[in-house]
Amino acid sequence: MSTLILLRHGRSDWNEKNLFTGWVDVDLIDAGREEAVRGGELLAESGHLPDVVHTSLLRRAITTANIALDVCDRHWIPVRRDWRLNERHYGALQGLDKAATRELYGEEQFMTWRRGFDTPPPPIELDSEYAQTDDPRYDGIEIPRTECLKDVIERLMPYWEGPIREDLDAGRTVLVTAHGNSLRALVKHLDQISDDDIADLNIPTGMPLVYDLGEDYLPTRPAEYLDPAVAEAEAAKVASQGR
Numbered sequence: 001m002s003t004l005i006l007l008r009h010g011r012s013d014w015n016e017k018n019l020f021t022g023w024v025d026v027d028l029i030d031a032g033r034e035e036a037v038r039g040g041e042l043l044a045e046s047g048h049l050p051d052v053v054h055t056s057l058l059r060r061a062i063t064t065a066n067i068a069l070d071v072c073d074r075h076w077i078p079v080r081r082d083w084r085l086n087e088r089h090y091g092a093l094q095g096l097d098k099a100a101t102r103e104l105y106g107e108e109q110f111m112t113w114r115r116g117f118d119t120p121p122p123p124i125e126l127d128s129e130y131a132q133t134d135d136p137r138y139d140g141i142e143i144p145r146t147e148c149l150k151d152v153i154e155r156l157m158p159y160w161e162g163p164i165r166e167d168l169d170a171g172r173t174v175l176v177t178a179h180g181n182s183l184r185a186l187v188k189h190l191d192q193i194s195d196d197d198i199a200d201l202n203i204p205t206g207m208p209l210v211y212d213l214g215e216d217y218l219p220t221r222p223a224e225y226l227d228p229a230v231a232e233a234e235a236a237k238v239a240s241q242g243r
């Protein structure tokens with residue numbers, strides 16, 4: 001049996017401004033740094049101390065992991081980073097205001113783009129200021145121009161089945177610090193959630209979610225947020241973005 005801890009980054013500048021973010025590398029705001037501190041305290045208080053951390057290549061996830069691990073005195077553990085843990089690429093929506101987008105295109109289209117399983121938003125123009133063209137961190141990677149959740153699952157699963165499982169196999173407590181939609185993809189797999197039902201799942205910022213996994217790398221019991229009341233309130237805020 002092994003322990004997997006999922007942690008969405010703390011609140012970012014664009015979460016605060018209600019903008020579609022995707023692969024744009026925005027920073028945490030102070031409240032997001034505080035969430036990361038609290039996340040680290042919860043790890044320490046609960047005794048769930050990571051032996052290794054996996055992060056995306058985006059600053060908000062990296063900084064959240066650094067802060068949380070510093071607080072629980074695990075700043076020294078090995079770090080692995082991979083683009084496959086990045087947020088879902090939001091295509092041409094990156095940089096747009098969520099409420100304005102909802103008003104312009106209507107509730108149904110807005111929710112299809114935001115939470116639909118297999119409908120990607122329109123692709124981003126390569127010369128958009130919010131595209132990642134020529135970003136050296138993605139050298140050698142075919143950068144997506146847009147992604148739906150199904151696409152995220154496809155690019156994430158090889159990383160789950162490879163580097164993350166390697167660490168679980170070695171008996172390590174694994175912390176994965178990533179994003180709302182890349183974690184929705186992983187939770188969909190772990191909790192075997194249907195393509196329709198995953199639309200209703202929202203991951204709160206900065207709150208550790210702990211899984212006990214069996215031999216088949218699936219949960220042996222329901223996963224737990226380390227502060228369930230705060231998790232519920234924060235997930236409701238994510239769900240209502242754009243309203």
Ligand SMILES: O=C(O)[C@@H](CO)OP(=O)(O)O
Nearest residue numbers: 019020021022087114180
């Ligand atoms: O904008 C984004 O990249 C994501 C996460 O912040 O938003 P949403 O919850 O709307 O998918």
